Amino acid sequence: MKLVWSPETASKAYIDTVKICKKFKESDHVELISAMAGGWNPRLIVEAWSSGTDITTTIALGIAAHHLGARYVCIVQNEESKLEYQTAVKDHGCLVPEVVVGEAKDVMSRLPEVEFMVVDGRRKDLYELFRHARLSRRGAVLLWTNGVKKCMARFQWDLVISGNSRLVRSVIMPVGRGLNIAYVKENRGFGKSSYRNFGRWITRVDQKTGEEHVFRG
Template structure:
């Protein structure tokens, strides 16, 4: 099975985000991110916020999560960042999402299958956060915001994800400071080898919906 686009929830998330962010400058990327989250209908949304950044992305993700009834987790680096994030959230009159504080390896180990993840390009542990994410069997949409400087220094999705996943497609959107998007899926060969060939993975395509169903035989 794979992530399937839903125009209805994408539209609802987009419209509500436009209404909420209409007084904010450079909010076009937030509206796009909110619509993407709403359209892909993830059950788990993860954001990694960088101290010193604004929280406009959180606005869009929070709206999308509310429409979807999805779990929304925001990762902050330390207690100081947590206080900074909570203060900024309250200044905008927003509900505070579920916050997780700590190093990438500790935080990501506590998160179940991720289907939609947004990381601020200003975070030094960006590569580690993406690389340690436990991907859903449906695949995952990964986004890097404010990524202009990061990607100029040689970042690449294939390098970050390694051989445990495969890059299905990627795009660069010239909004904000650069929005980099990737749709990745688990590397089935890696999954099979981890089971020492004790089982085999079978793929079936639903001819009516186009959904890919993967199960172990």
């Protein structure tokens, strides 16, 4: 089994997100996130939210999770952030996901089979969250938002993806404050040592399109 794209669910999630998020400025990126989450049909959606950030991504993922019947979990930094987050979500009448508090390694160890994950780029534990994510054998879509463009261009997904998975494609999209997206699949037939034998990953960013090209050296 692998993640299979469903245009019907993607369309439903997108349309509902447009209706609800049209009052927010620069909502085009969350509409895309909702469509992607709905289209890839994940069974577990994970968001890592940063205090002081709006909850448009939560709205988008909540809509997708509702259409899919998927489990939706949000990770926050501490109990104060948890209260801030839950209050903001309830004020907007959104679906309140499961909210967990803790260090990246501990939290991600309790969330197996992650298939869709969105991390706010303002979190200091960005790398740790992705590095410790236990990805599904069906594959996974990983995104980070609100990142500084220069940091996004330098970011290398191979540094946070384990030897049990392999990067199929990554792209930086100039929507909202920027989206860095990676599609990851199970690394079948290769253990960690075999994975290293293929050499290091090399990334090149097209300065005109912002697209990141990844290949083995």
